[in-house]
Amino acid sequence: MNDRMSEAENRLARIERLLADGEREVVPAWRRATQGEPRWAVTAVILLAVVLQLALPHRLALQPYWALPALELVLLAGLIVGNPRRVEPRTRWLRVLGLVLMCAISLANGWAAVRLVVGLVNGTEGEDAGPLLLTGGGIWLTNVIVFALWYWEWDRGGPMARVQGHHQYADFLFVQMQSPETAPQDWEPTFLDYLYLSFTNSTAFSPTDVMPLSRWAKMLMMLQSSVSLVTVVLVVARAVNILH
Template structure:
């Protein structure tokens, strides 16, 4: 059946469950650039190597991905998928390294006694946590954005409110990066699922990991800042 037939008003299949044109890449690209900028401006005690290293490597990988699929994320090529996973791994490693260095510094007392600086660095690392996990959810849900555009996997890894209430949802709705950003933000602040339920085991594990990282970061940074401010 053609895409045009799928889009007809007689077809009850929602957009998230059928083949579509593919998601525009601008939102996810903006998030990646934001992470690289934050990494560059973090103090070097929280970065893996020189502070320019991760942003430089990440920018090269991002340029390759933009060249390979400049407008919409609908190209299913193993080469692009590998570059995308490599970039996600790099961003994840740099985020976890920053969290580890922050926690170690708070425990051994090597982090600056400047409360404003501590809160700024801690907030930047927490923001990176939100953006990185949003990208991970977005990259792995039903095989990634390109696989979702081609409706390769019928069963979702995340159960969205729109999927549970099709009568109240635009039939052209499908999850895109802003939806995964919302999922990541609420999980990092509530430390648990809110209105988006993880369905697969990897999704549950990833959400549990993010909640643990966020709780550890927020609690230690606030406790140290309060102690510094007396």
């Protein structure tokens, strides 16, 4: 009798292991609880955004011109101390720090873009084509970084929520989600995927291979395309006019 019960228990354990293995194979990595993505990519891009802000003409920045970049570096240092190697859900204040950091970068670049556009319309900016193109290019590139951060931070609740696999419905549909056979089994979107999404949306002014699914994702992509279009059209038109 004991032998039969032991055999039945062993059979049940094997079945449970098979079911667990089958679940891991069926459920993709981006819908499961996984390890947090490395922090180096988002850290490097944020540092690039700070450098671009400091390189802009000081008259376009909120005064004092060094205040927001300094705040951004302090906030970034706090995030690195809290999660030095990977973006993982440790404490709630880390997400608050990340959101404040993105707001600071967005405010700095948005202010510079508005000042540049107003100056171009009033004729007080853009006397030399070379510096104008460099300034417009810096604002445009920072705009790509800004929206990449927002996409990365809000898709399925942000990187910390995605690690836990809490949100099953994606806000952005990547190719690997539609065709899992085209990617490794452990594939899931990281910051560089959102950076690519932001870049293509700023250059094509429309979705390319990543489709927005939620309403907020569609509105955010529409806003980015509008800002990019206005910046590119005004800067290029003024530069061409100067060269002629």
